[in-house]
Amino acid sequence: MSGPLAGVMVLDLTRVLSGPYCTMMLADLGARVIKVEPPGGDDSRHFPPRTGGDSAYFMAFNRGKESIALDLTAPADRAIFERLLTTADVMVENFRPGVLDKLGYGPAVLAERWPTLILASLSGFGQTGPDRGRMAYDLLIQAMGGVMSLTGEEGGGPARVGTSLVDIGSGMFLWPGILAALVERRGGAPARRVEVAMLDSQVAMLEHAMMRAQAGDPPQRLGARFPTASPVDAYRTADGALVLACPMPRHFAAAAAVLGHPEWVDDPRFVDNAARLANQAALKAAIEAVMRERTTAHWDAAFAAAGVPCGPVRNMADLLADPQLTAREMLLPMAGFRVAGNPMKLSGLAAPDAASAPTLDQHRAALLAEFGA
Known part of the structure; x- marks a missing residue:
């Protein structure tokens, strides 16, 4: 493997999304990631959509890994697993707290038998606290977080964010912790345990909502509207919608000029941000009355040329046709699909191979031969 993590070996005991996303990032950076799956495979191998006989969902989050199927309750497979542990630098797991202990590979056992191994754990609520044993899915954490x-x-009523925000976010928090532990261990320090909770990750991404709630201004559902600046919203056009983001007076002045209403900057209802927030419904109606006369493409070009932050509201088909994403190697081909590339761009590091996800137990013979198990 090439990349800054070449020579690092990771045992990946995770499944579905949060953990596999974390270990995929490590593989993209050159780590050797061996996916240790139960005999039936990662649950996500059965998720639609499918390409051929394989799950496109699974393939999208497990590129660059090797696979071996092991039953960690069976003595023969445990012996194989322990040979892998002897060589591994990192073990990543997303079982519920306590499961590793039941399998005989709890933190204390690992620290005693494999003291240089970094244990990285991802769970719904963390390894401590009264909710540590609760089951968790992304939607539950979006609700509870x-x-x-x-x-x-x-x-309106409660709505799920349209992507698995918590799963991806918690995976993104875990792998930098792993890197920090690796750097520290290479300096001679003992191996640490790294752990991330999905709930903690969601709370860390709440931005200013927590502060506003404590300041007596509890945030509410606002659709696409931003709570502290106006106009910052999605506005309907003749054929779709366009987001305008005008947090600064110069942005609003430029937008008003593009819309043919430069007098808005002196209108008492819109004269400053506080006034625009107080009259946001009237301002939105005035903006949309003009924008509905022309297409999204027209307004996008006009506002961009005037220095107004803007962007069309795109669907997935639009996104997959975006030349900017193609130029950035963010749309990688994979057996009839295109999947997201790695947003980290390191000089000299090639884009990952999106079609390199393993079949279940694909590397068993090679791994047994290599590790003498």
């Missing part, structure tokens, strides 16, 4: 109280149309 407060984000569903912020998401949706104004006056």
Whole structure:
């Protein structure tokens, strides 16, 4: 493997999304990631959509890994697993707290038998606290972590963010912790345990909502509207919608000129940000009355040329046709699909091979031969 993590060996006991996303990032950076799956495979191998006989969902988050299927309750497979542990630098798992102990590979056992091994754990609520044993899925954490109280149309009910925000976010928090532990261990320090909770990750991404709630201004669902600046919203056009982001007076002045209403900057209702927030419904109606006369493409070009931050509201088909993403190697081909590339761009490091996800137990013979198990 090439890349800055070449020579690092990771045992990946994770499944579905949060953990596999974390270990995929490590593989993209050159780590050798051996996916240790139960005999039936990672649950996500059975998720739609499919390409041929394989799950495109699984393939999208497990590129660059090797696979071996092991039953960690069977003595023969445990012996194989322990040979892998002897060589590994990192073990990543996303079992519920306590499962590793039941398998006989709890933190104390690992620290005693394999003292240089970094144990990285991802769970719903963390390894400590009264909720540590609760089951968790992305949607549950979006609900319990407060984000569903912020998401949706104004006056509407709870809404899920349209992607698995918590799964991806917690995986993104875990792998930098692993890198930090690796750097520290190479300096001679003992191996650490790294752990991330999905709930903690969601709370860390709440931005200013927590402060506003404590300042007596509890945030509410606002649709696409931003709570502290106006106009910052999605506005309907003749054929779709365009987001305008005008947090600064110069942005609003430029937008008003593009819309043919430079007098808005002196209108008492819109004269400053506080006034625009107080009259945001009237301002949105005035903006949309003009923008509905022309297409999204027209307004996008006009506002961009005037220095107004803007962007069209695109669907997935639009996104997959974006030349900017193609130029950035963010749309990688994979057996009839295109999947997201790695947003980290390191000079000299090639884009990952999106079609390199392993079949179940694909590397068993090679790994047994290599590790003498």
